[in-house]
Structures are given as structure tokens and as C-alpha cells.
Amino acid sequence: MAVRHGDTVRIDPGSYSDCAVWRTPDVTLMGAGPGYTHIRDISCEGKALWVFYDGPARVENIRFLGARVSRCNGVGIRWEGRGWLVVHRSKFDRNQMAILTHNNLISNLAVSDSVFDENGFCETYCGHGIYAGLISMLIVRTSVFRNTRFGHHIKSRARVTHIVGNRLSDGRTGTASYAINQPNSGTATIRRNTIQKGPLSDNVFCASCIGEEIAVPGALINRAGERNPSRAS
Numbered sequence: 001m002a003v004r005h006g007d008t009v010r011i012d013p014g015s016y017s018d019c020a021v022w023r024t025p026d027v028t029l030m031g032a033g034p035g036y037t038h039i040r041d042i043s044c045e046g047k048a049l050w051v052f053y054d055g056p057a058r059v060e061n062i063r064f065l066g067a068r069v070s071r072c073n074g075v076g077i078r079w080e081g082r083g084w085l086v087v088h089r090s091k092f093d094r095n096q097m098a099i100l101t102h103n104n105l106i107s108n109l110a111v112s113d114s115v116f117d118e119n120g121f122c123e124t125y126c127g128h129g130i131y132a133g134l135i136s137m138l139i140v141r142t143s144v145f146r147n148t149r150f151g152h153h154i155k156s157r158a159r160v161t162h163i164v165g166n167r168l169s170d171g172r173t174g175t176a177s178y179a180i181n182q183p184n185s186g187t188a189t190i191r192r193n194t195i196q197k198g199p200l201s202d203n204v205f206c207a208s209c210i211g212e213e214i215a216v217p218g219a220l221i222n223r224a225g226e227r228n229p230s231r232a233s
Contacts, residue, residue: 003022003024003027004024005024005025005026005027006026006027007024007027007028008027008028008029008030009027009028009029009030010030010031010032011029011030011031011032011037011062012032012033012037013031013032013033013035013037014037014038015038015040016037016038016039016040017040017041017042018039018042019039019042019043019044019048019049019050019051020039020044020049020050020051021044021045021050021051021053022050022051022052022053022054022057022081023053023054024054025054025055025056025057025081025082025083026055026056026057027057027058028057028058028060029050029057029058029059029060029062030058030059030060030061030062031060031061031062031063032061033061036061036062036063036090036091037061037062037063038063038065039062039063039064039065039076040063040064040065040066041065041066041067041068043067043068043069043074046069046070046071047069047073047074047075047078048067048074048075048076048077048078048100049064049067049075049076049077049095050064050076050077050078051077051078051080052077052078052079052080052081052085053080053081054081054082055079055081055082055083055084055085055107056081056082056083056084056085056086057081057084057085057086058085058086058087058088059077059085059086059087059088059090060087060088060089060090061088061089061090062090062091063090063091063092063093064076064077064090064091064092064093064095064098065092065093065094065095066094066095066121067095067096067097068095068096068121069096072096072122072124072125072126072127073096073097073100073126073127074095074096074097075095075096075097075098075099075100075127076092076095076097076098076099077092077098077099077100078100078101079099079100079101079102079107079109080101080102080104080107081107082104082106082107083106083107083108084108084109084110085107085108085109085110086110086112087099087109087110087111087112087114088111088112088113088114089112089113089114090114090115091114091115091116091117092114092115092116092117092119092129093115093116093117093118093119094117094118094119094121095119095121096119096120096121096122096126096127097119097120097126097127097128097129097131097151098116098119098128098129098130099111099129099130099131099132100127100131100133101131101132101133101135102133102135103133103134103135103157104133104134104135105134105135105136105159106136107135107136108135108136108137108138108139109130109132109135109137109138109139109158110137110138110139110140110141111130111139111140111141111143112139112140112141112142112143113141113142113143114143114144115143115144115146116129116130116143116144116145116146116148116153117144117146117147118146118147118148118149119148119149120148120149120150120151120175120176121149122149122150125150125151126149126150126151127150127151128148128151128152128153128154128155128181129145129148129151129152129153129154129176130153130154130155130156131151131155131156132155132156132157132158132161133157133158134157134158134159135157135158135159136158136159136160137158137159137160137161137162138156138158138160138161138162138163139161139162139164140154140162140163140164140166141162141164141165141166142164142165142166143166143167144166144167144169145166145167145168145169145179146167146168146169146170146171146174147169147170147171147173147174148170148174148175148176149174149175149176150175150176150177150202151176151177152176152177152178152179152180152181153168153176153178153179153180154168154179154180154181155178155180155181155182155183156180156181156182156186156188157182157183157184157186158186159186159187160186160187160188161182161186161187161188161189161190162188162189163180163188163189163190163193164189164190164191164192164193165191165192165193166193166194167193167194168180168193168194168195168196169194169195169196169198170196170197170198170200170201171196171198172198172199172200173198173200174198174200174201175198175200175201175202176198176201176202177201177202177203178203178206178207178208178209179193179195179197179207179208180193180195180207180208180209181208181209181210182209182210182211183209183211183212183213184211184213184214185210185211185214188210190208195207195208
């Protein structure tokens, strides 16, 4: 498929056992039907069902299902582009991870009105629902996370993180550790979320954990904090 700068690609309804690598900036990729267009099972470059190397990009009305790779970090979307990746009204289920970014401050990720179900789908430990690396900003709004296995529903190393109006639930069978994790801090807005810890959670004592990788009190150099400082918002 030849995609040009600024194109909108409408993908017919159906189930596609295939993967794609997107290198063109400023593209919009949409499922064309009233229901999701299904992308499933085959991962490109040992990474993801869809891999983005440039941006901005927008994804809408797509279901990503069954991403698996040998390193146990196969994702629905691997975001390695610049600018914003916007994911709206999409679904991610039974992937090893749902969305994974690189560590580059040229990137931002926004997710809204989407569903994440049974991600972390490995026989042994694998990944998370959303895992944002050291990007500039992560926004997650009005989305549903349920039955995540092994990892966290949302893990963010972004400089700025906004998690607002979501439902995060382990259910009866989910084994997620934290609902929300910011291991090396950053500035965060976390509000109006509903969080339910399940009986099989890997960590039943903590719903949201912030800063556990920052140096212990009294250390002369707080390297994690230097890389990802908090600031007033």
C-alpha cells in the first residue's frame, strides 16, 4: 500500500491476519465499518501488529488482537514516531502488551474511548497494558482496562502523564500488579478514575505506585529524578 503524507486510509471491515510498518508522517488509519476492523496474530519486525516510525498519526476503530513475539513484548501498536500518536475508539485484547513506545521526548501518546482486555497474555511474565517510555506526554482518557495479566494496566515514564476518567479493573481473573505505575516520577494528573483490585492481583496492596525507582532518601544523586523531574501544573 502506497500511503502519502496527509492521507486518510479507511480499512474495510473484516479480520486481517497481517501486520504493517508505517513510515509516512501525518496519516490517519480508520476502520471503515460501524464495528472494529480486526488486525491480528502476525507481528512485523519482531515488534508489533502495527509499527510506526514517523508521525503524527491517528488510529481509530481498529481492534488489535493476539500480538506475540519471542521476547514476550509483542504489542498491538509500537510507537516510535515523532509528534502525537492518537488512538481513539479502538480495542486491544490478548496481546503480550497493548501499546509500547520508545524513549524519546519527540513523541507523545494520547488514548481515548478505547478498551484494553486480557493484555499481558503470556504463559509466564510479560508486559503491561500501556507502557509509555521516556516520551514527552501520555494522555489516557475515558478508556477501560480489565483483566490485565502479570504487568500493570498503565505504566508511564513520560515527563507528563494525564490519566483521567478511566476504569481499571482486575476482575476475578486478572493478575495485574499496579493499576497505574510511574516508576521514575514525572508530573501527573490522575483523577476521576475507578480502580478495582482483584483477588489474584500480583500486588494487592497498591493501586497506584509512583517513584519506586528514584534513589533512596539521603542519596547524593537522584538520577531517576534528574531524568524525569516533577513540576507544578
